[in-house]
Amino acid sequence: MAETVAARLSAAGTAAALELRGVSRYFGALAALVDISMTVRPGERRAVLGSNGAGKTTLFNCITGDFAPTSGAIRLFGEDVTAFPPYERIRRGLRRTYQISLLFNGLSVIDNVYLACRGVSRGRFSLIRPRRGDALAQSAEDLVAAVHLHEVRDQLVANLAYGQQRQLEIALALAGAPRFILFDEPAAGLSPTERAELIEILTGLPEHIGYMIIEHDMDVALRVATRVTMMHNGRIFKEGAPHEIEEDPEVQALYLGGGGDGGR
Numbered sequence: 001m002a003e004t005v006a007a008r009l010s011a012a013g014t015a016a017a018l019e020l021r022g023v024s025r026y027f028g029a030l031a032a033l034v035d036i037s038m039t040v041r042p043g044e045r046r047a048v049l050g051s052n053g054a055g056k057t058t059l060f061n062c063i064t065g066d067f068a069p070t071s072g073a074i075r076l077f078g079e080d081v082t083a084f085p086p087y088e089r090i091r092r093g094l095r096r097t098y099q100i101s102l103l104f105n106g107l108s109v110i111d112n113v114y115l116a117c118r119g120v121s122r123g124r125f126s127l128i129r130p131r132r133g134d135a136l137a138q139s140a141e142d143l144v145a146a147v148h149l150h151e152v153r154d155q156l157v158a159n160l161a162y163g164q165q166r167q168l169e170i171a172l173a174l175a176g177a178p179r180f181i182l183f184d185e186p187a188a189g190l191s192p193t194e195r196a197e198l199i200e201i202l203t204g205l206p207e208h209i210g211y212m213i214i215e216h217d218m219d220v221a222l223r224v225a226t227r228v229t230m231m232h233n234g235r236i237f238k239e240g241a242p243h244e245i246e247e248d249p250e251v252q253a254l255y256l257g258g259g260g261d262g263g264r
């Protein structure tokens with residue numbers, strides 16, 4: 001369904017959510033990204049696959065502005081953001097989750113989400129205590145529900161199961177009306193049940209929110225993505241619909257043939 005929305009917005013002439021043109025990133029002599037060009041349409045859900053060292057995290061770091069590309073250009077919703085610092089990209093609706101947890105363990109689920117909503121809103125330094133029913137408090141409640149954590153709303157983060165903590169990280173990324181989210185291996189370390197829940201949460205996000213997801217679990221990646229980019233040695237190796245990638249003999253040889261370990 002997200003594919004339909006993406007196609008409709010694109011046909012209407014809407015600027016791409018994300019556009020990379022000739023992006024390279026070197027660390028000394030090491031080429032982590034080489035001449036990456038890609039276009040992600042509004043509402044599109046893109047999986048980025050590739051073995052260790054393929055360049056996936058460096059790609060995310062260039063998109064967020066954590067690393068400057070050595071060369072090339074990055075556009076967000078039609079605007080050239082190549083020289084923008086990360087906070088300017090966040091202001092334009094870009095969000096990211098990390099492999100490491102950035103949660104406040106000593107606070108409840110709802111307080112973590114409320115603080116995230118507060119952090120991306122105007123007046124974020126106000127010390128006025130929130131009341132239930134104010135707009136931000138309501139947004140926090142909605143986000144907790146969107147990631148299926150309403151039953152543990154008042155629990156301390158430290159007491160949550162690992163999978164629930166990952167779900168909470170998704171809620172934080174959803175704070176403040178994001179338009180495009182980068183998910184960095186959200187399924188890592190999850191049980192099969194938790195993975196199924198994650199798939200439900202990601203596929204249930206509002207259709208106008210596009211995302212890019214780094215995922216080693218092929219099953220998760222192919223189910224939550226409408227399009228897949230396969231990277232290898234800092235370059236784009238293949239791009240296509242999930243079924244095209246799954247059936248591609250070269251992808252199978254490089255990735256799926258790795259003994260069921262997702263090419264790691």
Ligand SMILES: Nc1ncnc2c1ncn2[C@@H]1O[C@H](COP(=O)(O)OP(=O)(O)OP(=O)(O)O)[C@@H](O)[C@H]1O
Pocket residue numbers: 027030031032050051052053054055056057058059
């Ligand atoms: N800050 C850095 N300094 C030096 N080299 C780096 C840095 N970050 C990444 N690299 C190198 O760039 C290459 C690409 O790394 P990157 O982390 O982007 O790959 P990846 O596809 O995300 O791998 P993984 O699946 O292990 O996270 C690797 O050779 C890595 O060692």
